[in-house]
Amino acid sequence: MAPFWSNISFDLLRSMGSNDGYVALDIGSSSIKMVETAVDKNSYRVLKLGIQPLAENAIQNNMVVDIAAVADGIRRVIQQHGVKAKRVVSAVPGRAVIMKKVQMPKQERAELEANIEFEAQNVIPENLENVNLDHQVLSSDTDGNRMEVLLVAVKKEIVNSYSEAIAAAGLEAAIMDVDYFALENMYETNYGDDSAKGIVGLIHVGAQNTSITLLQDGISTFTGDLSIRGSYFTEALASQAGLTIAAAEAFKLTGVAEENPDLNLAALVEPTSEDLAEEIRRTVSLYGVVPSDEGESLKILFLSGGGAKLTGLRELLEQRMGVPVRLSEPFRSFTVGKNIDRDFLLESAPSFAVAAGLSIRRPGDR
Secondary structure, three states: OOOOOOOOOOOOOOOOOOOOOEEEEEEOOOEEEEEEEEEEOOEEEEEEEEEEEOOOOOEEOOEEOOHHHHHHHHHHHHHHOOOOOOEEEEEEOHHHOEEEEEEEEOOOHHHHHHHHHHHHHHHOOOOHHHEEEEEEEEEEOOOOOEEEEEEEEEEHHHHHHHHHHHHHOOOEEEEEEEHHHHHHHHHHHHHHHHOOOOEEEEEEEOOOOEEEEEEEOOEEEEEEEEOOOHHHHHHHHHHHHOOOHHHHHHHHHHOOOOOOOOOOHHHHHHHHHHHHHHHHHHHHHHHOOOOOOOOOOEEEEEEEOOOOOOOOHHHHHHHHHOOOEEEOOOOOOOEEOOOOOHHHHHHHHHHHHHHHHHHOOOOOOO
């Protein structure tokens, strides 16, 4: 079986290699987030980071459709911040990935490699010739006779669209991860020592997609997407306040509407925030547990993504979910280089959650 991602980091192990020419690029639907890190005294150090807006519709249906526009965006953010690294760690959208857990007889790695395609044919709803396929052993039964294996597949055209854009920018796509796993990697790196009994939720609010990951005792139990995304807040603002989409987006980000300074942003976005809270509650009820007085329950939510700091969202979610809701701190356990703008880092940190998780990946991680 030909490998597709160099070594996808399912078990969230830290990559403790030095900064040896790798840079992380989170290529999202509206912008590219860049992070370059190094190891400094057994911890990570942020060397470079930046955000570059992307042309509208450059990415559609989970793949890069405008190679030239994305390549130009990559070149701009790399050149603007003086990044010398040539090898890129990036990710495809988790919503484009097929993931299936299967039970198999316990076997050695070589035997598993020989059998995995046969097993995948039974559960992956795509012709295996058209997808890149990888796997990871998750656990073994206590009796040692069975093991649980995660199969991951993504269409080759999706992976190729990202790698081609990276190559067109004059760089090499060294590792292609999954954004869901990068978020988990970020959490493990920054909050792993705090893991306790109970469910932790990671909510990533992007412009075109909002993802949710539920972890129990630090182990991923569910990943998926919600229908309420960042653009919905913008569209709702435009409709309710009579603003253009561009003006509504600016209002959402700054809290000030130049056309009508009396508009109340928190009040206007509250209905959409309520819809998002209800979706999160339903998802946790189905795939995790709701807060209760007995047993394990949802104990905290972490918000990340460009929409994480939307006025009133964190407070409303905390009230509706009945648990603490915190903004993710992707660089919580990192040191920061002297050249990094601290104000920019503090203001923009939640947007870098995926990029931070990618930035510590290296070939050989498992």
